[in-house]
Amino acid sequence: MNIKMLKSAVAGLVLSVSGFANAGLIPFAITDIGHVAERLNYGAGAIDVNGPARITTDYANTLSDNWFQEVYMDGQSLSYSIEWKFSNNLSMKDRFTEAVTVGSSVQWLINSNGTESIINGTWWWSDSSKQNNFDWTTSGSSFSDDDGIWGAGLIVNGDSGSGIRSNNTTWGVGNYNSGDTSQRVWTNNVTTSGVTDLKNIMYIKTTEVPEPTTLAIFALGILGLASRRFKKQ
Numbered sequence: 710m711n712i713k714m715l716k717s718a719v720a721g722l723v724l725s726v727s728g729f730a731n732a733g734l735i736p737f738a739i740t741d742i743g744h745v746a747e748r749l750n751y752g753a754g755a756i757d758v759n760g761p762a763r764i765t766t767d768y769a770n771t772l773s774d775n776w777f778q779e780v781y782m783d784g785q786s787l788s789y790s791i792e793w794k795f796s797n798n799l800s801m802k803d804r805f806t807e808a809v810t811v812g813s814s815v816q817w818l819i820n821s822n823g824t825e826s827i828i829n830g831t832w833w834w835s836d837s838s839k840q841n842n843f844d845w846t847t848s849g850s851s852f853s854d855d856d857g858i859w860g861a862g863l864i865v866n867g868d869s870g871s872g873i874r875s876n877n878t879t880w881g882v883g884n885y886n887s888g889d890t891s892q893r894v895w896t897n898n899v900t901t902s903g904v905t906d907l908k909n910i911m912y913i914k915t916t917e918v919p920e921p922t923t924l925a926i927f928a929l930g931i932l933g934l935a936s937r938r939f940k941k942q
Contacts, residue, residue, distance in 0.1 A: 734777050737801070738764035738859075738911040740892075742904060745882060746835065746857025746867060748889040752848025758910055764852055768913055769845035774798040775914035778859060780882060782894065784906035789821035789896065791861055791880060793832075801913065806841040808834040812874070817861035819880050821897065828861045828879060835867030836874055858883030859909060860895055882909045 736756040740749060744762035751764045776793035796814040799807060807813050812831040819826045834840060835856035843852075856867035860881015866874050869886040876885055878895045885893055894901045 733914050734912040735768075735915060736910055737768050737913045740859065740882060740907075740909040740911075742892055742907045743889055745859070745884050745889050745892050745909070746838065746853035747851055747855065747884065749852040749857075750848075750850050751852045764911075766845045766848070768800075768915070769802040770800045771913065771915055772798050772800055773804075773913050773915055777912040777914060778881070779910045779912075780880075780894070781908040781910075782896075782901075782904055782906070784908045789819060789880065791820075792818040793861075794818070802843075802845050805834060805843065808832055809836055809838050809840045815861070817880070819861060821880075828863070830861065830863045830865060830877075832858075832860075833864070833866035833868070833874055834858065837868040856884050856886060858885060859911060862895070882907065 736758050738749075739756055739758060739760070739762050740746075741762045744750065749762060749764055751766055753766055755767070756763065756765050774795045774797060776795075778791040778793065780788045780790070782788040794816040795804070796816075804813060812833045815830060815832050817828045817830070819828065835853060835858065837855040838853040838857055839855070840853060853867070858865050858867040858876070858878055858881060860878045860883055862876075862878040862880070864875055864877045865881070866876045867883050867885060868874075869876070878885070879898045880895050882892060882894050884891055891902065892904075892907070894904050894907060
């Protein structure tokens with residue numbers, strides 16, 4: 710291989726890693742208009758993003774500090790996405806315990822039709838859901854005892870809350886202090902109810918992959934070493 714061919718190969722490597730930063734996303738829950746928390750089925754087994762609403766218990770003990778959310782108002786076209794960046798690295802079981810007892814500190818990155826925004830806040834899921842007593846080794850049809858919200862805002866709380874726990878959801882889906890049949894969708898602080906074809910998909914990021922720039926620098930380093938070798942020859 711001559712130096713020209715090596716340069717071409719490295720260039721191809723740099724281009725091919727551009728999508729690697731979002732690798733490692735695995736769906737762990739899908740919710741719809743009537744199944745978001747109290748009526749959300751749960752149990753072991755992989756999530757089919759084209760299947761019925763449910764949450765898998767497979768990742769109960771999997772550590773992660775990053776989730777990803779996709780909201781489809783019509784069930785097919787992406788309305789907006791939210792990246793969840795937690796301030797700590799916890800198993801999913803411990804994450805929900807934290808989110809119903811002390812609240813989880815999160816930075817949310819929202820992308821709506823190409824417009825990006827950032828919100829720093831606290832996610833409570835629902836401080837009345839009793840998720841801290843949930844048995845992740847079982848299966849059933851009621852993931853939460855009372856309410857639940859998958860969303861972003863200064864304060865996100867599926868229950869009515871008060872004071873520092875008052876709900877201020879800006880983006881997301883959930884049943885705020887109501888039943889699953891009364892699910893709401895928040896879009897930039899605008900609330901919509903009765904979204905019949907709603908699909909909400911939650912992903913867990915279990916693998917950290919080097920950013921494209923890191924891999925590109927590594928590739929260029931290899932190119933430099935190879936160039937020196939060719940010059941010596």
